[in-house]
Amino acid sequence: MAELPDIPADHQRWLARWNWQYRDNPFRQDRPAGWVLADGERVVGHLGAVYVPVIAAGRSAVGVIGADYVVSQDALKVGGTFAGLQLAQAFFEGTSGCLHMATTANEKTGAVFGRFGCRPVDWTREFFRASTSLVQQIRTCRGGANRVVRRLMTGSLGFVGKGVLAATYGLCRHRPALPIAPGCRLDIGMAPLILEAASLHARTTPAVFAIARSREYLDWRYVRHPESANIRVLLVRRREGEVLGAATVFFDEQQARRLTYLEELTVASDDDTVMHTLICAALRSADDHGADYLICTAGRSDLRDRFWEYGFESRARSAPALVIGNLEGQAGSAPADALISVAVFHHGDMF
Numbered sequence: 001m002a003e004l005p006d007i008p009a010d011h012q013r014w015l016a017r018w019n020w021q022y023r024d025n026p027f028r029q030d031r032p033a034g035w036v037l038a039d040g041e042r043v044v045g046h047l048g049a050v051y052v053p054v055i056a057a058g059r060s061a062v063g064v065i066g067a068d069y070v071v072s073q074d075a076l077k078v079g080g081t082f083a084g085l086q087l088a089q090a091f092f093e094g095t096s097g098c099l100h101m102a103t104t105a106n107e108k109t110g111a112v113f114g115r116f117g118c119r120p121v122d123w124t125r126e127f128f129r130a131s132t133s134l135v136q137q138i139r140t141c142r143g144g145a146n147r148v149v150r151r152l153m154t155g156s157l158g159f160v161g162k163g164v165l166a167a168t169y170g171l172c173r174h175r176p177a178l179p180i181a182p183g184c185r186l187d188i189g190m191a192p193l194i195l196e197a198a199s200l201h202a203r204t205t206p207a208v209f210a211i212a213r214s215r216e217y218l219d220w221r222y223v224r225h226p227e228s229a230n231i232r233v234l235l236v237r238r239r240e241g242e243v244l245g246a247a248t249v250f251f252d253e254q255q256a257r258r259l260t261y262l263e264e265l266t267v268a269s270d271d272d273t274v275m276h277t278l279i280c281a282a283l284r285s286a287d288d289h290g291a292d293y294l295i296c297t298a299g300r301s302d303l304r305d306r307f308w309e310y311g312f313e314s315r316a317r318s319a320p321a322l323v324i325g326n327l328e329g330q331a332g333s334a335p336a337d338a339l340i341s342v343a344v345f346h347h348g349d350m351f
Contacts, residue, residue: 100325260286263348
């Protein structure tokens, strides 16, 4: 496996992740964990299967994400595209009855999965990023919720104003206060804290399409993650303890440029104030950890405007990050286009 392209130099880290998301996946049961192409004793291709619980038009189903799909150049020279199609065919046949997906933002994977009836969720081509600079924190925390302030902080005058504010904060060694609604508090903790948000996820589960964030899923996805030490959970609660919003961030220290990912964001009743609190807290957490940028996906197509309001930059992936198979088959007579366009998809759903 180490000779395959896209397998990182840190093989032990890659293997720990492989065991977690494939072999030890609690939703796999007795299904295959993946497939390999072999040339004698040498592995020349791989396609893994990540099983997740999903909700499709109000129905529960088992989803399977094709991940780490790679074929060596030698195998491609000998077998051409057929080598990759062999793996894909084994994946679709070996996981029949599951809802098939890919979450790689890779054009080639999307094209191969398209041959088997998968369709792209176009809006997932877009992702957002924000610098962790003091100027950006002022823009997001001070201007995100107030339209008048937001307008004053954009354009040439806004650029000057943000610079003056940043200099003032810098001299005082302060950062803008996190906007927290009266009667609420913000809790920040390690990965196990996400289990306290299970009730929030249960009452905010989308009726159309999403990974079902059950307590079992949250435990596997974050608490049992091999790099859970790099995960932080942000919860906004009422004073009596009720969770109103939850977010998770992941500090990726493996790249030359240190990045933090907003893995997911869930808010009860689409509460703008709670969402603003979590976004600002995530940006500050990224800064505290020395990251250059906070990166995320909008989560839903209709939430994209919120990130523009918070001053995030829109960026385009090379391909949509999510392709979905026969969704209408899981959801009765509901039209596929209607289901796909309102799919819920977070950065943490990418495997």
